[in-house]
Amino acid sequence: xxxxxxxxxxxxxxxxxxxxxxxxxxxxxxxxxxxxxxxxxxxxxxxxxxxxxxxxxxxxxxxxxxxxxxxxxxxxxxxxxxxxxxxxxxxxxxxxxxxxxxxxxxxxxxxxx
Amino acid sequence: xxxxxxxxxxxxxxxxxxxxxxxxxxxxxxxxxxxxxxxxxxxxxxxxxxxxxxxxxxxxxxxxxxxxxxxxxxxxxxxxxxxxxxxxxxxxxxxxxxxxxxxxxxxxxxxx
Numbered sequence: 001x002x003x004x005x006x007x008x009x010x011x012x013x014x015x016x017x018x019x020x021x022x023x024x025x026x027x028x029x030x031x032x033x034x035x036x037x038x039x040x041x042x043x044x045x046x047x048x049x050x051x052x053x054x055x056x057x058x059x060x061x062x063x064x065x066x067x068x069x070x071x072x073x074x075x076x077x078x079x080x081x082x083x084x085x086x087x088x089x090x091x092x093x094x095x096x097x098x099x100x101x102x103x104x105x106x107x108x109x110x111x112x113x
Numbered sequence: 114x115x116x117x118x119x120x121x122x123x124x125x126x127x128x129x130x131x132x133x134x135x136x137x138x139x140x141x142x143x144x145x146x147x148x149x150x151x152x153x154x155x156x157x158x159x160x161x162x163x164x165x166x167x168x169x170x171x172x173x174x175x176x177x178x179x180x181x182x183x184x185x186x187x188x189x190x191x192x193x194x195x196x197x198x199x200x201x202x203x204x205x206x207x208x209x210x211x212x213x214x215x216x217x218x219x220x221x222x223x224x225x
Contacts, residue, residue: 004155031211043156043201043215056212091155097211099144099163104155 002026006092006105014113018080021108024073025094033102034067034077035091043091049075050097082112119202119219127224132189134219136202137182144205145178146213147187149198156201159187194225 005024013019025032034046047057049069057067064083069075079086089109093102120135136145144163148156162169162178162185169176175188189196199220203213 033211033213042217045212045214048212050211056207093155095211099161099205100211101146101158101161102156102213103158106153106155 004092004094004103004105006090006108008108009106010109010111012111012113013082015083016081017112018078019082019086019110019112021077021090021092021110023075023077023092023105025075025092026103027073029094029096029103030072031095031097031100031102032069032075033093033095034075035093035104036088037091037107038088046077084112086110087112119200119216121219122217123220123222125222125224126192128192128194130192130223132192132196132221132223134187134200134221136185136187136216138185138202138204138216139183140204140206142180142204142206145176145185146203146205147174147176147185148201148203148215150201150218151198159200189221192221192223194223197221197223 007022030051032049035043037043046059047067048055052069067077089107091104091107093104095102118137146161147159150156160171160176162176173190178185199218201215201218203215206212
């Protein structure tokens with residue numbers, strides 16, 4: 001079975017540019033999560049979707065961050081405009097609902113210069 | 114702030130030895146999960162223990178949960194070099210058990 005697929009794996013861009021990260025969850029999973037991992041702050045939950053609807057976005061750091069899930073098989077996390085402090089590894093994860101393990105993609109390593 | 118805090122932050126052992134990692138948390142939980150992360154990869158789920166369970170086994174892994182002390186431990190027996198990774202505990206903070214808060218992790222190195 002295919003796992004969670006994220007793209008791109010690496011992204012290097014200049015400050016001020018728009019960045020779009022993409023995620024394809026595991027088929028049949030109805031919960032999707034975006035996380036950010038940094039050395040300083042560890043792994044932080046940014047936003048959580050259930051059945052394509054955003055349930056909790058309290059972890060989204062600023063209005064520069066937005067996430068969408070137009071259908072059950074695709075989600076995006078967008079940063080506009082990007083800043084150097086957004087540099088991190090961004091993970092997408094999916095799961096079935098309720099006390100179920102989360103399955104993580106291999107992440108997008110984002111560097112903002 | 115992080116809900117779970119792992120102890121120790123780093124652990125180095127010889128192959129064949131047992132590795133014990135501890136996790137403490139602050140608020141009531143409905144489940145606690147352990148994940149492994151290899152360098153440059155995503156997290157991989159290892160084991161989930163519910164708040165009404167005290168111990169759970171999976172292969173060489175043994176997890177305990179003490180809700181009175183708000184702590185959990187992960188024991189890896191007969192460690193292998195391939196167990197080298199970071200290990201994270203995560204607590205579910207919503208009623209559905211979906212929203213996880215991760216600790217800072219324990220970096221385990223198993224020397225051949």
